[in-house]
Amino acid sequence: MKSNFVQGAGISLILMLSACSSRPASETKNALSVPAWAKEAVWYQIFVERFANGDPTNDPSIKTITTGSDFVSPPTDWQITPWTKDWYAADDWAKALPGDFYSHLQLRRYGGDLQGVINKLDYLQDLGINAIYFNPLNDAPSLHKYDARNYHHIDVNFGPDPEGDLAIIAAENPADPETWQWTSADKLFLSLVEQCKSRNIRIILDYSWNHTGVEFWAWKDLVANQERSAYKDWYEIIRFDDPQSENNEFSYKGWLNISSLPELKKVNATEGHKPGFPYEGNLPEGVKKHIFEVSKRWLAPDGRPENGIDGFRLDVADHVPMGFWRDYRQYIKSVKPDAYLTGEIWWQEWPDKLMNPVPYVGGDVFDAIMFYQVYRPARYFFAQTDFEITADQLVDSLHYQWNRLDKASLQAMMNTASTHDSPRLLTSFYNRGKYKFRAKPNDDPNYRTGKPDAETYARLRLYQLFQFTIPGAPHIWNGEEMGMWGADDPDCRKPLWWPEMNFEPETRSNIQAGEKITESVGFDQRTFDYYKQLIKIRKENPVLFQADIDFLVAEEKKLAYKRGNQDTEIIVAFNLGNESFRLKLRENASYKDLLDGSTHSDSVQIQPLSAAILALQSK
Numbered sequence: 001m002k003s004n005f006v007q008g009a010g011i012s013l014i015l016m017l018s019a020c021s022s023r024p025a026s027e028t029k030n031a032l033s034v035p036a037w038a039k040e041a042v043w044y045q046i047f048v049e050r051f052a053n054g055d056p057t058n059d060p061s062i063k064t065i066t067t068g069s070d071f072v073s074p075p076t077d078w079q080i081t082p083w084t085k086d087w088y089a090a091d092d093w094a095k096a097l098p099g100d101f102y103s104h105l106q107l108r109r110y111g112g113d114l115q116g117v118i119n120k121l122d123y124l125q126d127l128g129i130n131a132i133y134f135n136p137l138n139d140a141p142s143l144h145k146y147d148a149r150n151y152h153h154i155d156v157n158f159g160p161d162p163e164g165d166l167a168i169i170a171a172e173n174p175a176d177p178e179t180w181q182w183t184s185a186d187k188l189f190l191s192l193v194e195q196c197k198s199r200n201i202r203i204i205l206d207y208s209w210n211h212t213g214v215e216f217w218a219w220k221d222l223v224a225n226q227e228r229s230a231y232k233d234w235y236e237i238i239r240f241d242d243p244q245s246e247n248n249e250f251s252y253k254g255w256l257n258i259s260s261l262p263e264l265k266k267v268n269a270t271e272g273h274k275p276g277f278p279y280e281g282n283l284p285e286g287v288k289k290h291i292f293e294v295s296k297r298w299l300a301p302d303g304r305p306e307n308g309i310d311g312f313r314l315d316v317a318d319h320v321p322m323g324f325w326r327d328y329r330q331y332i333k334s335v336k337p338d339a340y341l342t343g344e345i346w347w348q349e350w351p352d353k354l355m356n357p358v359p360y361v362g363g364d365v366f367d368a369i370m371f372y373q374v375y376r377p378a379r380y381f382f383a384q385t386d387f388e389i390t391a392d393q394l395v396d397s398l399h400y401q402w403n404r405l406d407k408a409s410l411q412a413m414m415n416t417a418s419t420h421d422s423p424r425l426l427t428s429f430y431n432r433g434k435y436k437f438r439a440k441p442n443d444d445p446n447y448r449t450g451k452p453d454a455e456t457y458a459r460l461r462l463y464q465l466f467q468f469t470i471p472g473a474p475h476i477w478n479g480e481e482m483g484m485w486g487a488d489d490p491d492c493r494k495p496l497w498w499p500e501m502n503f504e505p506e507t508r509s510n511i512q513a514g515e516k517i518t519e520s521v522g523f524d525q526r527t528f529d530y531y532k533q534l535i536k537i538r539k540e541n542p543v544l545f546q547a548d549i550d551f552l553v554a555e556e557k558k559l560a561y562k563r564g565n566q567d568t569e570i571i572v573a574f575n576l577g578n579e580s581f582r583l584k585l586r587e588n589a590s591y592k593d594l595l596d597g598s599t600h601s602d603s604v605q606i607q608p609l610s611a612a613i614l615a616l617q618s619k
Helices: 019-020 023-033 035-038 101-107 114-119 121-127 162-170 184-199 219-227 286-297 322-335 370-383 391-402 407-412 423-432 454-469 524-538
Strands: 041-047 132-133 151-153 202-207 238-239 309-314 339-344 347-349 473-477 506-510 516-520 549-555 558-561 571-576 580-584 590-593 599-601 602-607 609-618
Touching: 019 309, 023 407, 023 524, 035 473, 041 609, 114 121, 114 609, 121 524, 151 162, 151 286, 162 184, 184 202, 202 286, 322 506, 370 391, 370 423, 370 454, 370 558, 391 549, 423 454, 454 524, 454 571, 454 609, 506 549, 549 602, 549 609, 571 580, 571 602, 599 602
Parallel strands: 041 132, 041 473, 132 202, 202 309, 309 339
Antiparallel strands: 506 516, 549 558, 558 571, 571 609, 580 602, 590 599, 590 609
């Protein structure tokens, strides 16, 4: 019987990407608009606040992190948390606050900033990545920064002069782009863009066009002026305050009922929209005009797109109407034709069914999506879980996902496995449960949050090889290459384990046993070197991002596939079983294993819990 997590019918052991040519009109349209560089990308996702603190003088203050009603206000003795402090140790300022350890973590700040990113560009270049996806950089009080104060400015604490930047922002008319200035944080970001371009590293920014924060300039005007506000039609207002009443009747729709994230209004929207499905409609013209101006600001900061960013990652895309997305794509491509647009298309029915990406990658909305749809079945094959699938079931799932996409989008897909919104890969592989379901200790007291065992490391290395050798662009959540572990948000957002730092041991509460467990943490050179090797292999072998894929073996725990043609063939083979197996190769040909440098002719023996990536050697 097939696993409930394998979608599709009919197992195809030979999958040719060219099979997608049955949709020539769509492929032609998309091939002309999907940026060619996207298929060569090796994505590295940066959450700036936890990446590196390059400038302690700009660290957040109580003034800059005060936010909306859904979060506890910081106490008067609040201060920055030391970067190397035990993650599970309570901050002194938090000890008197009500609630448990996890209830206070949204108030924590470590001081990560853009200077920290600039300082680590040599590290990123050495790793080999060539594309950065930044979590929101827009000015916002929260840790996550999806609660924008200003879309058109970089967060004041990410630049060198927070107080000066606040003064510059206050002097503008945020509704009038003619008055917009460049803050010190904005200028530092543009310098970062320039430095990345000199290293052939592209940048995309993360935005949510579905909601703002309660500190957003238009929302504050609306709250103050109610029905008299020029922005009264920007948001989903349930009821305005009645000035004749002593009570405050003002109520509105917050995204997912989160009051600190007031939702932007949807116009001409499909009735009864259900999250997880596309729907028709648009955003108000004033909102749309502002979003377009913000996007152009970063795409072409001096009017020249060659000096701007390279695209956007669009948050909670299924909550925003398709009419807006079509208009947005047209506008973005008019400013910068090779800009990359990728959407967050995730859950159709939590926690068992992922969304159908097809409506979003037909050539008129996005170039790609964050392709969780491939990671989930791959995890059930490569990891030891309670939902294990066989190789033929994995191929069936891949066939189902890939064959409904045209080739241009498939090659540009952001092959996402872990992010700021999911457990780190080591922890995901270390736990046997359902993907992302009850994936932190306050949801499941048996969820394992510490250092994984040796088998987990071995299995994850096999998955990572798979991720870097299948169609689509591999994605790395910052810190995975350091060997970090951690449960779902917020444990996946620990400050990064830089090799030059000495971290306090993690002293976590083992909820199962009711005892304290102390573990050493720090940079894992072996994991870094492995990621670096995989990136190098991918970049030196274009067949891994250009060629079709043929499945050669897919039975039980054995999987093998081929990329390329007669002259550039690469074979990738995995053995997740307990016994070795022999894979037959082309007769009278020699292959080199790009992992260990060994050579093979006619056949290769794949040992248990191991893999090979075999490149055909020229005669």
